[in-house]
Amino acid sequence: MIFRLLYPPKCIMCRTIMPLKTEICLCDECFENFEFLESSNCILCRKSVQCNCLEDFYFKGCYAVFGYDDLVSTLIKTAKYGGRPSYFRTFGSLMADFFAKNINENIDILSPIPLHKNRENKRGFNQSQILADKISELINIPIIDDLLIRKLDTKPQASLNLESRKNNVSDAFIFNNKYSVEAKVIMLIDDIYTTGSTINACSKELINRKAGKVISLSLSSTTMREKIMD
Numbered sequence: 001m002i003f004r005l006l007y008p009p010k011c012i013m014c015r016t017i018m019p020l021k022t023e024i025c026l027c028d029e030c031f032e033n034f035e036f037l038e039s040s041n042c043i044l045c046r047k048s049v050q051c052n053c054l055e056d057f058y059f060k061g062c063y064a065v066f067g068y069d070d071l072v073s074t075l076i077k078t079a080k081y082g083g084r085p086s087y088f089r090t091f092g093s094l095m096a097d098f099f100a101k102n103i104n105e106n107i108d109i110l111s112p113i114p115l116h117k118n119r120e121n122k123r124g125f126n127q128s129q130i131l132a133d134k135i136s137e138l139i140n141i142p143i144i145d146d147l148l149i150r151k152l153d154t155k156p157q158a159s160l161n162l163e164s165r166k167n168n169v170s171d172a173f174i175f176n177n178k179y180s181v182e183a184k185v186i187m188l189i190d191d192i193y194t195t196g197s198t199i200n201a202c203s204k205e206l207i208n209r210k211a212g213k214v215i216s217l218s219l220s221s222t223t224m225r226e227k228i229m230d
Ligand SMILES: [Zn+2]
Pocket: 011, 012, 013, 014, 015, 016, 026, 027, 028, 029, 030, 031
């Protein structure tokens, strides 16, 4: 509490001081700038009608709060590379809010997409874990942060085209044998959904271990750009 009095929460965009118990550190004015995705639309094709986008994937639900527009991408980059990991607590609160309003699933376990230890040590945090911790705290679903382990230090997905992305991550994850996920519904948490290769590689591991269902919730989602280029 003392810490909060000395360092009150501030709007992550304009630094306006916010009320002490604020979970979403965005003032009303800045909040207006965000464009939320339509929760009932498929985040891959953005269509509202039934589509086949997830047919070839191991995960059977896919949600994102925002598109990857200039505002969201700038904030994510600042948070990740500009030493502002606390932004992800605000984003995690937005995701929890989105979940409560839009996702009608009984989730047993939240599982953040792991970073390779080398990269996590270098960055000092795993953004997906901060997001998942906040969601877990606000909607009361247990998180297991080492359910999956990233065994390969893959190249950053952003630097690759679609085909290379798939190959880059397809064997990057292993299931942690300490746990059982039999018949469990698992929600994977990530900051940016692009082609689905990473989420799919994680989902494959979980389904192979008899998970009942895997869905994903990402903070943001890019459009089909990469697929169109392909
Ligand atoms: Zn503001």
